[in-house]
Amino acid sequence: MRTLAIGDIHGCAAALDALMARVAPRPEDLIVMLGDYVDRGPDSAGVMNRLVKLSKDRRLVALRGNHEEMMTDARESPAQLELWRSCGGDAALRSYAVLDDEGNLADVPDEHWDFLDHVCRDYYETSTHIFVHAGVYADVPMAEQPGLILRWEFFNDPPPHESGKIVVCGHTTQPEGRPRNIGHAVCIDTGAHKRGGWLTCLEAESGRIYQANQIGETREAWVDEYLVE
Numbered sequence: 001m002r003t004l005a006i007g008d009i010h011g012c013a014a015a016l017d018a019l020m021a022r023v024a025p026r027p028e029d030l031i032v033m034l035g036d037y038v039d040r041g042p043d044s045a046g047v048m049n050r051l052v053k054l055s056k057d058r059r060l061v062a063l064r065g066n067h068e069e070m071m072t073d074a075r076e077s078p079a080q081l082e083l084w085r086s087c088g089g090d091a092a093l094r095s096y097a098v099l100d101d102e103g104n105l106a107d108v109p110d111e112h113w114d115f116l117d118h119v120c121r122d123y124y125e126t127s128t129h130i131f132v133h134a135g136v137y138a139d140v141p142m143a144e145q146p147g148l149i150l151r152w153e154f155f156n157d158p159p160p161h162e163s164g165k166i167v168v169c170g171h172t173t174q175p176e177g178r179p180r181n182i183g184h185a186v187c188i189d190t191g192a193h194k195r196g197g198w199l200t201c202l203e204a205e206s207g208r209i210y211q212a213n214q215i216g217e218t219r220e221a222w223v224d225e226y227l228v229e
Contacts, residue, residue, distance in 0.1 A: 001028045001029055001030060002025075002026070002029045002030070002204075002205060002206075003029075003030050003032060003126065003129070003204040003205060004023060004025060004029055004030065004032065004201055004202070004203055004204075005032045005034060005131055005140040005168045005188065005201065005202045005204060006019065006022065006031065006032070006034060006188075006195060006199070006201045007034050007170040007188035007189045007190060007192070007200045007202075008034065008035065008036035008065065008170040008173075008191060008192060008193075008197065008199075009036065009037050009041070009047050010036055010037070010038070010039055010040045010041045010044075010067070010088070010192055010193035011038060011039060011040055011042055011043050011044040011046075011047055011091060011092060011095065011193060012041040012042075012043070012047070012192040012193055012214050013041075013042075013043040013046035013047045013050065014043070014200060014214045014215075014216065015192050015198075015199040015212050015213050015214045016047060016050060016199060017050075018057055018213070018216045018217070018218055019067075019199050019201055019210060019211070019212035019218070020167070021218075022210050022211050022218040022220075023201050023210050025058060026075075026196075027058070027059075028059075029058075029059065030059045030060075030061065031049065031054065031058055031059065031060050031061070032061045032063070032124055032131045032168075033060065033061065033062045033063060034063050034065070034131060034132070034133055034168070034169065034170040034171075034188070034189075035062075035063040035064055035066075035067070035068060035120075035133035035151070035170060035171070036063025036065035036066065036068070036133065036171065036189075037038070037051060037062075037065070037066045037067070037222075038067050038068065038071055038088075038089070038092045039066065039067045039070075039071075039084075039087065039088030039089055039091060039092050039139075040088035040091055040193040041091065041192065041193040042091065042095065043094035043095050044091065044095045044096070045092075045095040045096045045112075046095065046107075048112045048115065049112075051115065052111055052112065052115050054060025054141060055115065055119055059103075059148050061124045061131070062115070062119050062120045062219065063120060063122065063124065063131065063132065064081070064116075064120040064121065064122060064133065064151065065126060065133040065134075065151060065170070066133065066134065066151040066152050066171065067087070067089075067169065068120055069151055070083060070084040070087055070089065070145075071084055071089060071092065071116065072116050072117065073088065074105060075105060075126075076211075081105070081145035083183070085197065090102065093105075093107070098107050101137050104203075118120065121143055122145070122147065122150050122151075123136075123145065123150055124205050125142055125165070125190050126165075126204075127165075127178065128165055128166060128204070129165055129166050129167075129168055129204050130142060130161060130163065130165045130166070130167045130168070131167075131168050131169075132145075132150050132167065132168075133150060133151050133169060133170055133171050134149065134150060134151050134152055134153045134154070134155075134170070134171035134172070135150070135153030135154070135155060135167075135168055135169060135171070136149060136150070136153075136158070136161055136167055137148055137149055138158060138159040138160060138161050138162060139162050140162075141162075141163075142163075147207060151171075152171075153171070154172045155169060155171065155172035155180065155185070155187040157182050157185075157228075158185055159184075159224060160184040160185075161184070161185075165186065166183075166184055166185065166186065166204075167185040167186070168185075168186050168187070168188065168202060168204065169186070169187050169188070169189075170187065170189035171187075171189055172186055172187055172189055172226060173189050173190070173191045173194065173197075174187055174188075174189060174190050174191070175191075175215075176196075177190045177191065177196065177197055177198035177211065178190065178198075178226055179200055179202070179209060179223065180212050180226065180228065181223050181224070181226040181227045181228045182226075182227075182228050186202065186223060186226075188200040188201075188202050188209075190211065192213070192214070197213065198211040198213050198219075199211065199212050199213065200211065202223060207222050207223040207224060208220065208221075208223075209221040209222060209223055209225075209226075
């Protein structure tokens with residue numbers, strides 16, 4: 001079994017398709033999506049369709065990113081909706097639009113809301129790794145981590161977690177499509193939605209890195225190639 005962590009997709013369905021084809025997950029593999037599936041990129045609806053299907057067909061763990069939090073909070077008030085729109089939600093709504101317009105919350109299928117509300121979780125932990133969207137407090141057990149840190153904390157070369165496990169996260173876009181590996185923590189948000197960006201998958205057990213972009217290019221490396229001394 002491989003544990004395959006995939007970074008921030010941000011509406012880049014074409015990059016996700018190319019990455020999945022390159023990685024070629026097997027039935028026994030576990031896919032851990034690190035959050036930020038929606039916003040900014042051109043096809044948030046398409047990404048969500050793929051994730052809903054994966055949750056039924058594959059062993060999938062889907063984490064909740066700050067953009068999923070903003071999307072679900074947008075149902076609560078016009079102010080929350082405007083906040084989400086200003087942070088990339090406008091692109092997500094356009095991808096859902098059933099008419100040739102800007103789209104609205106009613107265009108989002110119930111199945112997608114159910115995925116965001118009930119399938120997504122805050123973190124995932126194995127005997128060797130901790131998977132989160134954004135970050136963790138080093139001296140706090142995972143069950144006690146606040147959502148603000150899990151979904152919003154920037155990756156500023158954090159200290160090791162008290163568990164001794166390797167933390168794998170996204171959220172903080174790394175330049176030039178290069179993951180940042182500081183040994184006890186790895187950030188694999190490599191800007192899939194940005195010009196020249198890549199979508200990254202880390203095979204946790206081996207350290208193999210797979211990447212794909214929106215025009216279908218793929219490449220591979222090893223996480224130790226990005227180790228910061």
